Amino acid sequence: MNAHRHFDTIIIGGGQSGLATAYHLRRYTSNYLILDNQPQPGGAWQHGWDSLRLFSPAEASSLPGWLMPSAQEGFPTRLEVITYLTQYEKRYNLPVLRPVQVETVEHHEDMFVLHTNQGEYRTRTLICATGNWSNPYWPYYPGQELFSGTQLHSAQYRSPDEFRGKKVLIVGAGNSAAQILAEVSRVATTQWVTLDEPNFLPDEVDGRQLFQAATARYNAAQQDGSAPPPGGLETIVMVPSVKEARERDVLHARRPFISLLPDGVVWPDGTPETIDAIIWCTGFRPALHFLRPLGVVEEDGKVATEGTRASRQPGLWLVGYGGWTGFASATLIGVNRSARQTAGEVNEYLQKQAAPTT
Numbered sequence: 001m002n003a004h005r006h007f008d009t010i011i012i013g014g015g016q017s018g019l020a021t022a023y024h025l026r027r028y029t030s031n032y033l034i035l036d037n038q039p040q041p042g043g044a045w046q047h048g049w050d051s052l053r054l055f056s057p058a059e060a061s062s063l064p065g066w067l068m069p070s071a072q073e074g075f076p077t078r079l080e081v082i083t084y085l086t087q088y089e090k091r092y093n094l095p096v097l098r099p100v101q102v103e104t105v106e107h108h109e110d111m112f113v114l115h116t117n118q119g120e121y122r123t124r125t126l127i128c129a130t131g132n133w134s135n136p137y138w139p140y141y142p143g144q145e146l147f148s149g150t151q152l153h154s155a156q157y158r159s160p161d162e163f164r165g166k167k168v169l170i171v172g173a174g175n176s177a178a179q180i181l182a183e184v185s186r187v188a189t190t191q192w193v194t195l196d197e198p199n200f201l202p203d204e205v206d207g208r209q210l211f212q213a214a215t216a217r218y219n220a221a222q223q224d225g226s227a228p229p230p231g232g233l234e235t236i237v238m239v240p241s242v243k244e245a246r247e248r249d250v251l252h253a254r255r256p257f258i259s260l261l262p263d264g265v266v267w268p269d270g271t272p273e274t275i276d277a278i279i280w281c282t283g284f285r286p287a288l289h290f291l292r293p294l295g296v297v298e299e300d301g302k303v304a305t306e307g308t309r310a311s312r313q314p315g316l317w318l319v320g321y322g323g324w325t326g327f328a329s330a331t332l333i334g335v336n337r338s339a340r341q342t343a344g345e346v347n348e349y350l351q352k353q354a355a356p357t358t
């Protein structure tokens with residue numbers, strides 16, 4: 001450990017994005033550090049629900065340098081991903097310090113000053129790779145605070161057990177909602193609530209083909225100079241549990257209620273209905289509140305970027321937050337491109353800073 005806590009680069013976040021970036025960065029400097037607030041390796045995968053699996057096979061879900069070992073059965077479980085990330089850290093001897101919570105970041109005299117629960121760290125360049133998981137998004141509906149049933153976000157969901165025999169609404173049109181609906185509907189009476197009709201992939205298409213098709217569309221857009229296509233990775237993958245739910249005829253979505261009551265919801269035609277629990281599978285926002293003192297965090301929680309480089313703060317990069325920080329960058333296989341490019345740019349920046357001025 002650098003006794004003075006002065007580094008060329010600090011990466012905040014020791015999940016897959018931080019590790020992939022460190023993999024490339026270690027070619028350029030050994031004076032770098034990863035700070036992560038979790039007690040164990042694995043990033044957000046530690047907080048997934050018990051039955052969570054990847055939607056693509058191990059060989060299509062790997063970080064740079066080392067393929068994820070093949071799953072024992074079908075697609076890798078979240079515990080297999082955690083084991084892979086744990087071993088990845090060790091294999092490349094990546095300097096992760098945990099648990100360290102970065103609370104705020106300031107910038108003085110060409111140095112970032114990180115205030116953490118373990119004291120202060122200083123660094124010439126800063127890479128944020130804090131993901132989205134710790135900042136779940138809850139949409140607001142009138143009366144939400146009155147509802148006395150159970151409300152939880154998919155970030156807190158672990159298993160269907162607590163919903164046995166209950167009437168449950170699952171809100172959201174993505175993969176999380178479809179997978180949680182699939183298992184909760186086996187033990188509870190469920191309704192699926194989405195803003196629009198959900199999009200399902202054909203049965204034979206798994207996450208690997210989805211990624212390849214989205215990459216091809218992205219590359220085509222790059223070549224003809226048009227804007228990269230939005231989304232593309234949000235469509236529901238027909239994993240076995242979701243196919244099975246379709247066979248049970250529970251994969252039907254209806255449009256949202258207009259308000260909540262103490263014991264239920266009111267549908268758009270004014271009909272009230274008693275509901276025991278609502279599971280909000282409504283996504284996440286970037287976990288970047290600690291950057292607020294720099295004045296770069298926009299109203300939507302993002303930071304203006306060119307690629308992964310912050311447009312308004314020299315020396316700052318952001319990796320792995322999804323489309324706005326690089327195509328497919330919030331996936332295991334997709335983060336490599338952003339990670340490699342970021343490490344190269346950080347190195348260039350450090351070299352320029354070190355070069356004598358004439």
Ligand code: FAD
Nearest residue numbers: 013015016017036037043044054055102130131320331332
């Ligand atoms: P994280 O894994 O969240 O890591 C960030 C780390 O930074 C965490 O340890 C966090 O605690 C820490 N941190 C945050 N704030 C601070 C702070 N202030 N100070 C210090 N540390 C901090 N991707 C795929 O490729 N295949 C899939 O099949 C797939 N399935 C998914 C299923 C679900 C339900 C979800 C939600 C996502 C899925 N993803 C999948 C997407 C993706 O792989 C994850 O979102 C991934 O965890 C993002 O990695 P990350 O390293 O960017 O962020």
